[in-house]
Amino acid sequence: MARYILNRLGQSIILLVIVSIIGFSVLHLTPGGPLSQYALTPGMTQEAMDRISEQMGLNRPLPVQYLDWAWRLLQGDWGTSYRDNQPVLDVIGRHLFATFLLMGSSTVISIAIGTWIGIRGATHRYSVFDYTATVGAMIALSIPTFWFGLVAIYLFSLKLGWFPAGNMYTIGDQSVLNYLHHLIMPSVVLALVNIAVWSRYMRTATLDVINQDFVKTARAKGASERRVLMKHIVGNALLPMITLAGMQLPNLLSGALVTETVFTWPGMGRLFLDSLGYSDYPVVMGLLMFSAILVLIGNLIADLVAAAIDPRIRLA
Amino acid sequence: MTFSHPTRRKTLQMLGLAGAAGALAPNLLVSAAHAAPPETPTGQIVVGFSQEPTVFNPLMPRIEVDDGVQFSLFDPLFRVDTQGVIQPALAAEVPTVANGGLSEDGLEWRVKLRDDVTWHDGTPFTAEDVKFTLELVVDPNFRSWRTLGHNLVRDITVVSPTEITWRMEETFSPYMSILAETFMVPKHILEPEADRNTAPFNNAPIGTGAFKWGNRIAGDHLELVANTEYYGEGPYIERLIYKYIPDLTVLYTQFKSGDIDIAGVQYISQDNYAEASKLPGKVVNVVPTATIESIYLNMGRPQFQDPAVREALYAALDKQTIIDALYYGLPTPSETYLPKQSYYYNGDLPPHEFNIDRANKLLDDAGWARGSDGVREKDGVRLAFTNSTTAGNHLREQTQQFVQQTFKDIGVEMTISNLPPAVMWGEYWTMSQFDTVLVGITFMSGADPDVSARFHSDSIGAQGGKGANNGQYVNEEVDALLAEGAQTFDPETRKPIYDKIQSIIRDDLPMLPMFQYATVRGHKEGIMGIEPNINTRIDTWHAAAYYWDK
Numbered sequence: 001m002a003r004y005i006l007n008r009l010g011q012s013i014i015l016l017v018i019v020s021i022i023g024f025s026v027l028h029l030t031p032g033g034p035l036s037q038y039a040l041t042p043g044m045t046q047e048a049m050d051r052i053s054e055q056m057g058l059n060r061p062l063p064v065q066y067l068d069w070a071w072r073l074l075q076g077d078w079g080t081s082y083r084d085n086q087p088v089l090d091v092i093g094r095h096l097f098a099t100f101l102l103m104g105s106s107t108v109i110s111i112a113i114g115t116w117i118g119i120r121g122a123t124h125r126y127s128v129f130d131y132t133a134t135v136g137a138m139i140a141l142s143i144p145t146f147w148f149g150l151v152a153i154y155l156f157s158l159k160l161g162w163f164p165a166g167n168m169y170t171i172g173d174q175s176v177l178n179y180l181h182h183l184i185m186p187s188v189v190l191a192l193v194n195i196a197v198w199s200r201y202m203r204t205a206t207l208d209v210i211n212q213d214f215v216k217t218a219r220a221k222g223a224s225e226r227r228v229l230m231k232h233i234v235g236n237a238l239l240p241m242i243t244l245a246g247m248q249l250p251n252l253l254s255g256a257l258v259t260e261t262v263f264t265w266p267g268m269g270r271l272f273l274d275s276l277g278y279s280d281y282p283v284v285m286g287l288l289m290f291s292a293i294l295v296l297i298g299n300l301i302a303d304l305v306a307a308a309i310d311p312r313i314r315l316a
Numbered sequence: 317m318t319f320s321h322p323t324r325r326k327t328l329q330m331l332g333l334a335g336a337a338g339a340l341a342p343n344l345l346v347s348a349a350h351a352a353p354p355e356t357p358t359g360q361i362v363v364g365f366s367q368e369p370t371v372f373n374p375l376m377p378r379i380e381v382d383d384g385v386q387f388s389l390f391d392p393l394f395r396v397d398t399q400g401v402i403q404p405a406l407a408a409e410v411p412t413v414a415n416g417g418l419s420e421d422g423l424e425w426r427v428k429l430r431d432d433v434t435w436h437d438g439t440p441f442t443a444e445d446v447k448f449t450l451e452l453v454v455d456p457n458f459r460s461w462r463t464l465g466h467n468l469v470r471d472i473t474v475v476s477p478t479e480i481t482w483r484m485e486e487t488f489s490p491y492m493s494i495l496a497e498t499f500m501v502p503k504h505i506l507e508p509e510a511d512r513n514t515a516p517f518n519n520a521p522i523g524t525g526a527f528k529w530g531n532r533i534a535g536d537h538l539e540l541v542a543n544t545e546y547y548g549e550g551p552y553i554e555r556l557i558y559k560y561i562p563d564l565t566v567l568y569t570q571f572k573s574g575d576i577d578i579a580g581v582q583y584i585s586q587d588n589y590a591e592a593s594k595l596p597g598k599v600v601n602v603v604p605t606a607t608i609e610s611i612y613l614n615m616g617r618p619q620f621q622d623p624a625v626r627e628a629l630y631a632a633l634d635k636q637t638i639i640d641a642l643y644y645g646l647p648t649p650s651e652t653y654l655p656k657q658s659y660y661y662n663g664d665l666p667p668h669e670f671n672i673d674r675a676n677k678l679l680d681d682a683g684w685a686r687g688s689d690g691v692r693e694k695d696g697v698r699l700a701f702t703n704s705t706t707a708g709n710h711l712r713e714q715t716q717q718f719v720q721q722t723f724k725d726i727g728v729e730m731t732i733s734n735l736p737p738a739v740m741w742g743e744y745w746t747m748s749q750f751d752t753v754l755v756g757i758t759f760m761s762g763a764d765p766d767v768s769a770r771f772h773s774d775s776i777g778a779q780g781g782k783g784a785n786n787g788q789y790v791n792e793e794v795d796a797l798l799a800e801g802a803q804t805f806d807p808e809t810r811k812p813i814y815d816k817i818q819s820i821i822r823d824d825l826p827m828l829p830m831f832q833y834a835t836v837r838g839h840k841e842g843i844m845g846i847e848p849n850i851n852t853r854i855d856t857w858h859a860a861a862y863y864w865d866k
């Protein structure tokens with residue numbers, strides 16, 4: 001097992017280096033740069049832009065800039081945001097909480113409801129419930145989140161006044177209740193799509209095991225229908241779900257751009273878009289490395305958990 | 317509320333009063349019809365911005381929302397009022413030849429400062445801070461927003477805590493307006509810092525302004541609190557909050573729902589104007605801005621060498637239809653680069669007329685014959701070019717398609733080639749790599765009509781110049797007039813010079829002026845003290861005067 005983990009870690013580090021080189025090059029080779037946002041500022045001149053670019057070290061050769069960045073990163077220095085003038089890790093950290101809150105709650109909602117719908121759809125195949133769930137999932141998957149978001153805001157904020165039209169909390173009131181009040185709409189809107197995804201996966205996974213021999217054996221042994229369902233069917237159907245959930249980890253922390261924009265939620269998705277728009281290289285690179293690490297950790301954990309549960313993987 | 321255009325006489329009177337008007341200015345800002353502002357700062361106002369303010373050192377490169385916040389935290393020596401008149405802020409008076417503040421030749425400056433100003437930490441503001449600020453902006457190690465004007469300053473001498481003098485290397489009258497955009501920073505905080513580019517001050521600024529730094533939730537909002545020791549008018553509200561809402565539709569929704577009190581930059585989109593103006597409990601106005609939309613021609617390209625071509629393109633531009641059909645009739649057509657509200661605006665320029673026949677005739681007469689593909693050609697040069705702007709700007713993209721059609725009618729092939737913002741306004745723009753660009757530009761710097769950076773032949777970045785003459789326009793007469801205009805401080809003497817420059821540029825047409833932008837601004841009923849100012853980039857230039865009329 002230790003050897004397996006070490007192997008995976010080694011592969012991961014090589015992958016990270018490759019990701020960083022590609023990301024750094026693509027980012028810097030794209031025309032434009034962190035100063036282009038000032039090009040239309042009244043009074044801005046080419047001379048001033050050249051001077052600032054020199055001061056920021058932006059006209060050094062690209063490999064030099066990369067090595068400088070990578071060397072600092074190895075020493076734990078993620079750099080300073082161009083846009084914000086703050087350490088990159090601080091910038092990311094401040095957006096992480098908002099994202100975690102939104103994605104965490106919406107993931108809990110979507111996994112719980114999605115799994116239930118999926119199992120019920122599979123066990124009551126071709127029932128009214130199954131058809132409704134299938135059609136509902138197709139609709140939820142084809143309609144863009146921003147549309148759901150805007151409709152929800154129109155209905156529940158502007159017309160009914162039940163929920164705030166956006167934001168994470170009312171400025172000046174940071175009570176838990178206030179956060180919850182603001183959290184409901186965006187997390188449910190975001191969950192809608194994910195419920196659809198999870199229910200489809202779960203339905204397929206359940207159908208895969210429902211007619212397997214060991215299920216028949218369990219029934220033949222005289223196990224109760226409830227025990228057959230919970231232990232034998234669901235227990236085995238959940239296995240592929242673990243891998244999927246592991247792959248969801250980066251999503252969990254990388255944010256939901258559209259939902260965050262519609263509900264003015266100050267999360268990672270918006271940070272990424274804003275930083276990209278401003279060519280804020282240090283933050284974009286920071287986010288890239290951060291999510292690359294998450295992807296690798298997520299997959300590693302999923303594999304380890306799957307290995308722990310399923311001896312076949314361990315032996316292979 | 318619309319802008320009242322001051323008459324020439326009225327403006328001149330006000331300019332004459334500039335030095336003494338400081339005490340009167342606050343009264344101009346408050347309408348007598350409403351309740352007086354409260355004795356002590358009361359309540360809070362949330363201003364929504366569609367971009368996030370992130371730069372809080374006011375001497376570093378900034379975008380307009382940064383300006384908006386800095387106006388609340390800091391003060392310049394002078395500020396430009398709504399009529400374009402320069403008023404004292406941290407200075408006790410605006411230096412003139414008459415009050416001894418300026419020498420006859422404009423080279424020697426003597427600025428007297430207020431003696432009742434303190435920084436937010438209680439330290440008195442003195443001439444030492446002014447000296448430090450003026451030296452920091454030209455410090456080669458500092459990422460200064462701009463050095464224009466400041467680089468001419470020599471021999472800064474602190475005469476007393478309330479008096480400072482310096483000498484200019486050459487007479488440069490726009491410097492007065494530049495100083496009106498140069499916020500003073502505290503010497504006692506910044507001087508000890510080894511690196512002013514990364515000083516903690518840049519994220520927790522200390523100014524002299526009407527509001528103090530409260531706290532900032534990055535990506536969400538910024539909270540400022542009233543500076544009760546403020547020397548000037550206001551502040552009348554306890555907390556001023558700048559809320560970042562990254563999408564204009566969402567900004568408008570939150571304005572409707574009441575989550576924000578003022579819909580700030582980039583304001584309410586024009587297509588929502590009809591609905592917005594009928595919202596209960598909201599005040600919605602159309603406010604002209606100094607930004608002029610135009611088609612910039614790259615004068616370095618062979619297609620645009622012939623004046624007949626530029627005139628024909630201008631005649632084939634159906635401005636009014638674009639304004640009415642795409643911009644809901646809100647902007648006003650323009651013949652020049654200055655807004656109509658500027659004192660220096662030349663109103664006597666020949667009016668544009670959309671006339672395809674005339675455009676065709678101009679090209680026929682100049683010898684541009686249609687080729688087999690319908691595109692005109694002369695001496696091996698095809699009248700074909702690209703037009704670029706920010707990709708994703710729908711109104712501009714529709715404008716392009718419209719212009720493309722009318723240009724086609726005169727045998728000109730315009731290909732649309734749009735780019736994402738960081739690319740568009742990078743070297744593609746600054747180093748003149750485009751053929752033509754559809755762009756909105758604010759040409760004025762504060763209230764000053766100097767456009768040397770935009771139209772002087774020394775300012776062409778692509779030719780090693782220092783400015784932002786991205787269209788590579790060269791005209792010796794304009795160069796001479798620009799130099800002449802910068803030599804004198806007297807508005808009455810400067811006016812004919814800038815009239816002439818506008819007239820030449822209207823004839824030369826290095827850019828085809830389309831219209832002056834108008835923005836749709838909104839705030840909740842009961843907020844008083846909001847005053848648009850064409851001479852600043854942002855509506856919150858005077859948030860000190862805001863209050864709730866309750």
